[in-house]
Amino acid sequence: MEYKILNIDGTEYKTLFTKKFTNRKRWTPSAANEIKATIPGTVLKLNVRNGDKVKEGDVLLLFEAMKMQNIILAPCAGEITNLEAKEGDALPKGAVILTIK
């Protein structure tokens, strides 16, 4: 058993960590122009390619998760970049599908 240091209000406590605490997900700010898979699923149909210009509200893709088709709309206008997924790809939760620049 190896003690770690936990700082609470400026005091450093010697203590053991739980697995849950050690493995906790570090928070990172999410960019509004990143389209992510909010649940694991499959890219069913892609309406856009890298370089395409889209308007806010355009249909970007159909994403199938939990046997339901989700229509993913563009949250803002811009150019499609960073799109690597192909139709039929299964993506894990949190994966970035594309970015609107």
Added chain:
Amino acid sequence: MSIKQKIENLEIRRADLAKGGGVKAVEKQHAGGKLTARERIEKLLDRGSFHEYDMFIRHETREFGMDDKTMPADGVVTGTGSIDGKPVAVFAQDFTVMGGSLGLMHARKITKILDYAMDMRIPVIGINDSGGARIQEGVNALAGYGEIFYRNTMASGVIPQISVILGPCAGGAVYSPALTDFVFVVENISKMFITGPEVIKTVLGEDISQEDLGGARVHAEITGNAHIYSQTEDECFEKIKNLIRLLPANNSEKAARIDTKQPESGNIGEIVPDDASAPYDVRDIVRAITDDSYFYEIQELWAANIVVGFARMDGETVGFIANQPLVLAGVLDCDSSDKAARFIRFCDAFNIPIITLEDLPGYLPGVDQEHSGVIRHGAKMLYAYSEATVPKITVILRKAYGGGYIAMNSRHLKADFVFAWPSAEIAVMGPEGAANIIFRKEIAEAENPAEVRKQKVAEYREKFANPFVAAGKGYIDAVITPGQTREFLLHALKTAKGKTTATPQKKHGIPPF
């Protein structure tokens, strides 16, 4: 047929049904390290005390070729017996009979024994080992689950309900154990999940084994769904018996008093280190206080930053709740608040006094905690302590900072007795943090900030990091030495025996679930 022949005929029928799913299925069950339903009941109950009912139950399903299928006892063994002479109701699903699947009559047997347990006001122990709903019975299987859930809920807080997961328990079936008070799991045998690995793989593409998804260790350590973890079925049954010994049969009784001895440890004053940031195992303090130094810990592996469990004081059952400085410095967080709140409500429902040992630096900081709803979870603990009307006693061992001080059964939430050791520090926060805020300017402007900070920390510690400020307000009843703790607790418990509390008339409160 003569009466003699009829009796022989009965014996043959009974022996036949007692074979369960047959020799092959039983062999398979044993090969998996599992006992059969009847073997389990025999091990759990006092020798020869089990009386089985509804052995001759038959299902009435006609579809899908079910009309010519006979299922001994419809896959579940039910009855009553005793543990240490105390009556208990039992049901055990029989995996050797069609995978222990739950159909209408199977469920009816369970609801019937739950109704018996409620009518007779005796504890009920359910052994789960079932592949799930008997699909051939369609909505009748679902109806069966729902009728069990309803009874579990009605029995909650009236009779102790124990669930033992000795095989698969998947889909809707998991919610009966989840509604009961204590869930026992066994390594490599228990499997609990809402959706199994196959469905998860198909729908979400995640590949995981049954064990990693919902094995015993997962529920004992990660989810908190299980309360008691064992390596083998035998160990599990011994632990169930020990729990039954600690509990009353119902909410209008007290747990039976037994003869006990003084605790073994005489060095209670040497367990807590002088340094307020150094760890120790708070369970050593518990065992230095309790009869026979006995402590029956609940949810040992989950949210280990708080310790909860049962012990005896002067032969009578009490519940202990203690911050654990050994793990995460004993902070409160989402899980530890949930764990403590549930335990408090169990104790309160079954007339078990609560002793709280306090040593915590406050709540765990972090985005994941805030976003996981530590406000809502933390509120459960405040609610549970405030609402509880059993005798509530607190001993502040060392740190009692900020919101944590309020939450850990403070005088302000209507603790009956609050004692503090001379090492207690009751303050809004630790001296380091407080000095940094109060003397920010002085420290920043000083020629030697580190020196001034050190001085100010010492000043704050001197002024507030003691029990006498709180004692001066009456928030603490007595400052006691570690060596006096057991005697003060015994006296307080004796004094509080006739405690009555007037609570406002209401249908029920609305705890922040």
